[in-house]
Amino acid sequence: MSSLQLPLALTQGDPAGIGPDVSIAAWLRRDELGLEPFIYVGDASILRQRAQLLDVTLPVQDATPETASAIFTHALPVLSVPVGAEIEVGRPHVASARSAITAIETAVQLCFDGRASAVVTNPIAKSVLYEAGFKFPGHTEFLADLAEKATGEKVLPVMMLAGPKLRAIPVTIHIPLKDVPAALTERVIVETCRIAHEDLKARFGFTQPRLAVAGLNPHAGEDGAIGLEDRDIIEPAIMQLRHEGVNVFGPLPADTMFHDDARARYDVAICMYHDQALIPAKALGFDDSVNVTLGLPFIRTSPDHGTAFGIAGKGIARETSLVAALKLAADLAAKSAATR
Numbered sequence: 001m002s003s004l005q006l007p008l009a010l011t012q013g014d015p016a017g018i019g020p021d022v023s024i025a026a027w028l029r030r031d032e033l034g035l036e037p038f039i040y041v042g043d044a045s046i047l048r049q050r051a052q053l054l055d056v057t058l059p060v061q062d063a064t065p066e067t068a069s070a071i072f073t074h075a076l077p078v079l080s081v082p083v084g085a086e087i088e089v090g091r092p093h094v095a096s097a098r099s100a101i102t103a104i105e106t107a108v109q110l111c112f113d114g115r116a117s118a119v120v121t122n123p124i125a126k127s128v129l130y131e132a133g134f135k136f137p138g139h140t141e142f143l144a145d146l147a148e149k150a151t152g153e154k155v156l157p158v159m160m161l162a163g164p165k166l167r168a169i170p171v172t173i174h175i176p177l178k179d180v181p182a183a184l185t186e187r188v189i190v191e192t193c194r195i196a197h198e199d200l201k202a203r204f205g206f207t208q209p210r211l212a213v214a215g216l217n218p219h220a221g222e223d224g225a226i227g228l229e230d231r232d233i234i235e236p237a238i239m240q241l242r243h244e245g246v247n248v249f250g251p252l253p254a255d256t257m258f259h260d261d262a263r264a265r266y267d268v269a270i271c272m273y274h275d276q277a278l279i280p281a282k283a284l285g286f287d288d289s290v291n292v293t294l295g296l297p298f299i300r301t302s303p304d305h306g307t308a309f310g311i312a313g314k315g316i317a318r319e320t321s322l323v324a325a326l327k328l329a330a331d332l333a334a335k336s337a338a339t340r
């Protein structure tokens, strides 16, 4: 029996990738895993073809968010967003980009219309979308743009990788490493930490979340001898946040903040760039970590992995991270409904 009034909206991602594989696998295990109903926003024919390739029986049924929960018990409900092109499994093609984008827009709109409880996204191939003219580094920034258009309010989206062993947030996300120092301002660190602090309290049930901030340079700059950003940008940001009552400490040397004892001292690691956060997150929990976007006016989660074109259609893609993303989205949606 579902505890959510509304289904989760699961986007198809890149139809040539493993999104269809893991979506099918999650639906097939729905009872065993106690999954809340989801509606797949994408192309039903791709799902059928993938099921055939994977040699599994998959009933697929056209649905609306209103009919999805009843259908979910016996068929995978699909809100149709056709790809409109022949897609070769494992071979990304720009012809599918429009449909991948439309699926995301549709899922977000369902949330704003009060017809879905959360957005769960399957992975997109960023380079394919860029080729099609997509102007955002990834979902995270695109979702913020959609939210701003819908609400008229400015949004700073914050990416958090959340797993059983670590929560980690990169302050800068998909930018070249050489551009990181210039992008790291006191303001962006303060705003990212404020959003983490607020969302961990409001959505994740922490009363006073503990934030550990990584330095940028080796040894957090060694008192300015190995770089100045730690002393001149990160430290003042931490002082400002402490002044506001945020439980935050650092800058910590990043090489020693992810071992077991160190992780026990904080609830979330605030990291300065993509790989500083995502390497420990994936090393500690590739199969069960979830990418969740904080700071949005709706709930969005995603598996932590990408499109994995090399294994699409081969029956070896693990659905565990998508399952964790579906479960986290359902938990957050249930909490949010309970506090409304």
Ligand SMILES: NC(=O)C1=CN([C@@H]2O[C@H](COP(=O)(O)OP(=O)(O)OC[C@H]3O[C@@H](n4cnc5c(N)ncnc54)[C@H](O)[C@@H]3O)[C@@H](O)[C@H]2O)C=CC1
Pocket (backbone or CB within 6 Å): 018, 022, 122, 123, 124, 125, 126, 127, 139, 291, 302, 303, 304, 305, 306, 307, 308, 309, 310, 311, 316, 317, 318, 319, 320, 321
């Ligand atoms: N949320 C999103 O939309 C994300 C999209 N991407 C995109 O995915 C594409 C490929 O990125 P990669 O760096 O190669 O990362 P990837 O996660 O697709 O693959 C990395 C390695 O992990 C394996 N792998 C990934 N997911 C797996 C699963 N569920 N079960 C078993 N093995 C799995 C792959 O076979 C590969 O060996 C890129 O275009 C990237 O932009 C990457 C991360 C997140």
Ligand SMILES: NCC(=O)COP(=O)(O)O
Pocket (backbone or CB within 6 Å): 137, 138, 139, 140, 141, 278, 291, 302
């Ligand atoms: N490396 C994480 C990733 O690519 C996910 O990005 P997004 O599409 O969720 O913004």
